[in-house]
Amino acid sequence: MKLNSRQTEAVKYISGPCLVLAGAGSGKTRVITNKIAYLVQHCDYKARNIAALTFTNKAAREMKERVGKTLGKKEAKGLMVSTFHTLGLNIIRREYKALGLKANFSLFDDQDQMALLKELTEAELDGDKDLLKLLQSAISNWKNEMLSAAEAQAYAQSERDQLFAHCYELYQRQMKAYNALDFDDLILLPVLLLRDDQEMRQRWQNKIRYLLVDEYQDTNTSQYLFVKLLVGERSRFTVVGDDDQSVYSWRGAQPENLGLLQKDFPSLRVIKLEQNYRSTSRILRTANILIANNPHLFEKALFSEIPDGEMLKVITAKNEDHEAEKVVGELIAHRFLNNTGYKDYSILYRGNHQSRLFEKSLMQNRIPYKISGGTSFFSRSEIKDIMAYLRLLTNLDDDNAFLRIVNTPRREIGPVTLEKLGTYANMRGKSLFASSFELGLEQHLTGRGLENLQRFTRWIVEMSENIERGDSVAALRELVRDIHYEDWLYESSPSPKAAEMRMKNVSQLYSWVTADLEGDNYDNEVKTLKEIVQRLTLRDMMERGEDDDEADQVQLMTLHASKGLEFPYVYLVGAEEGILPHQTSVDEGNVEEERRLAYVGITRAQKELTFTLCKERRQYGELIKPEPSRFLYELPQDDLHWDVEKRPVTQQERMQKGQSHIANLRAAMFKKN
């Protein structure tokens, strides 16, 4: 397919900063990949001087693949397509000395972070889960706003902020002692480095001569700074985004960054992609009318040349079981009549918990399905265990990893022993591992405890020496054998079947790691265990084409997870007040983001779109009678076919709906102040 004139303009404009406002389905990925190819083939850029940033590893992988197809292996060599965090990690790995880090730092994911915070703030927060969550996000927000612990303390207004800022400081100190970094550090540290060190800035600006950013509306403050520092005065960059698809503000994303760009780069060229190649005109018209209820930074008018096609449908169900049955029944009939594949259908919902009934119904009807999201591979306990072993072996000071596996499988090292070791380590200001060798420890810890502990740490030393010495693959094989992990799984799992599953996961992880150690991976690079562990913590598992995207399965996912995807037939379920818009968003007066979420859902559909809702729903144990989502009333009713007479017939009724909407907003505002 040829690029249209707007897309061509976006690809060929390379002499200055460029913002591409890419509506849903307007071919933004095509623009990015074509632009990279254009830079290399027609503008004398070397691939190794071009970087493209995304938010997810999946997006990065896909983009890499697509560029690879147009460019060929040789021309694409050295091209940097990665997430913000991976680029940050790479910079840190190269400049760790300037940052005052040791080479073998650990990466903490948010669970590690939470575990550490919990332990650190026993005195302050007394294990209060809500407060801990708040603290975690407060620290994350501070880091994203580039504030150090000292600055946070200085700015802290409330007593709680004071306390949190104090915990932030404790946390930073402990992370330093562990020689560990969290995800936010992966952006924060490079930004500080580039900001304060001119030579460093020049070096990286010289390396990255053209920068492209996908999903720009999802950037937060530090990520935007990162972009600004990387492009520098030269300002050779293209960012692609759509403010109507900003659904991550609760995670610190600042869609205002789209507007800021114009202020910071007055010569910014703004190019709008308004032709949609995905959906029927009817679906698109519906989406446009819905989103017109939101304020806009940039006006755009999406259009499609695909004919109207089927009406949009609204199906009303008695209750949520009925809803699932209706959707699945409908799906079966539709597939039969249209001779389509299961993978052409997707069921989208607001919250993960909604998936259960659909899953059940699909299973009963023997329909293959795939749920994205839920518990990820890396939060499975067996994977976390093995990862902890690997992390400890690459950074002996990583106390979190140490604690996770010191008694897994059982080594008869119980809480009492660890408690004593912990206090001693604290006293000496050393890591748990290091302390276990100190002579002074024997005054606190004797007999079996000490013996078991030292047997373990000596074994760790031996293992890490084996790895240092070279044959990591053999060393790893030895590790899994030594700890009898398989036996432990069979012992600790509820059923042999579960144990088998878990062992399969371990083998999967193991084969990824060994493939990378031997350079038998997608980029044919031999990696060190340290690098591999860091990348795995970032969830960047280098899957090689074994994606089961091809499998013929109905796709189930949250609206958030559906962003960027498309399906011929979409069921948007739970279109009710309280669910979409979610009640908490209504209470907070943040219906706009919910509307964008509905917009994202609608614009996933290529051919047909069906909303479903329930008259009754069980929620928190009690029966409620939800109203149809206000968004349904905002849609053009002429394009909508309700299965029951639920639509507001008169203009008056419509007004009433709108009014109550405004009244709700007002009530929420009132509540807030």
Added chain:
DNA sequence: ATGGTCTTTCTTTTT
């Protein structure tokens, strides 16, 4: 240390 019962929670989530 393990297993059972009681209590709590019930939006979205990547890195």
Added chain:
DNA sequence: GAAAGACCAT
């Protein structure tokens, strides 16, 4: 009302 997590008793 169900599932996960905390807590207590063994």
